[in-house]
Amino acid sequence: MKKLCLSILASLALTLGLVSQVQADEYLRIGMEAAYAPFNWTQDDDSNGAVKIDGTNQYANGYDVQIAKKIAKDLGKEPLIVKTKWEGLVPALTSGKIDMIIAGMSPTAERKQEIAFSSSYYTSEPVLLVKKDSAYANAKTLDDFKDAKITSQQGVYLYDLISQIPGAKKKLPWVISHKCVKLLKLVSLTPMFLNDQKP
Numbered sequence: 001m002k003k004l005c006l007s008i009l010a011s012l013a014l015t016l017g018l019v020s021q022v023q024a025d026e027y028l029r030i031g032m033e034a035a036y037a038p039f040n041w042t043q044d045d046d047s048n049g050a051v052k053i054d055g056t057n058q059y060a061n062g063y064d065v066q067i068a069k070k071i072a073k074d075l076g077k078e079p080l081i082v083k084t085k086w087e088g089l090v091p092a093l094t095s096g097k098i099d100m101i102i103a104g105m106s107p108t109a110e111r112k113q114e115i116a117f118s119s120s121y122y123t124s125e126p127v128l129l130v131k132k133d134s135a136y137a138n139a140k141t142l143d144d145f146k147d148a149k150i151t152s153q154q155g156v157y158l159y160d161l162i163s164q165i166p167g168a169k170k171k172l173p174w175v176i177s178h179k180c181v182k183l184l185k186l187v188s189l190t191p192m193f194l195n196d197q198k199p
Contacts, residue, residue: 028077030068031084031098034060039104039122042083053081064102067121071100087155090114108157126158142166 034042034053040062043050050059051069060081072079082098089105092098093115107117128145130136136148146167152158154173162170 026078027080028068028072028075028100029054029080029082029098030064030072031082031089031092031101032060032064032068032103033086033089034058034081034083036062036104038062040064040102051079051081053083056083058083063122064104068100068102071102086153106157126161 032040034040040060042053042058043061044058046052046059048061049066049069050061051065053060060083065079065081068079068081082092084092084098086103089098089101089103090111093101101115104122105111105117111117128136128139128150130139136145139145142165145165147169148165149169149171150162150165151171151173152162159170159173162168
């Protein structure tokens with residue numbers, strides 16, 4: 001599949017969602033989906049520095065997990081991953097269920113009203129993903145996506161960017177981004193917004 005970088009749209013600054021207090025025990029509870037590789041994913045063992053997912057026999061790993069381990073160590077805590085659906089991360093943080101979010105969450109104005117953010121630890125740009133044999137494979141500008149049916153992952157700022165594409169048809173969002181890529185291969189819906197995940 002071909003990616004078209006949209007540099008005229010805002011860059012994404014991935015940051016940590018923070019609260020001011022940490023629970024008074026030995027754990028630093030970190031909320032994440034554990035389903036957004038390469039940032040975080042779920043695996044069945046603790047290989048390569050994976051961290052236990054609370055209440056399961058599984059482990060989480062990825063960039064976000066490695067950052068979480070360093071923060072926990074600096075705080076004198078053990079990291080404990082609390083696997084949480086994307087739309088539940090902010091409520092879990094504000095209710096005290098978790099101590100922080102490390103899940104590639106961008107600091108939107110709406111989110112800043114509820115939670116504080118750290119400095120950015122990763123920056124990427126939004127991209128449109130298209131099938132290589134689609135009518136949009138040779139698109140060079142946003143105008144080339146007129147009449148395109150476009151979606152993105154549910155609950156992320158990328159979905160709001162679709163309205164900046166002249167004449168694009170905003171379709172219902174999909175729940176998890178790795179499923180979006182698989183579905184793109186199967187259906188005619190094209191293109192879709194994702195974050196450019198440069199290592």
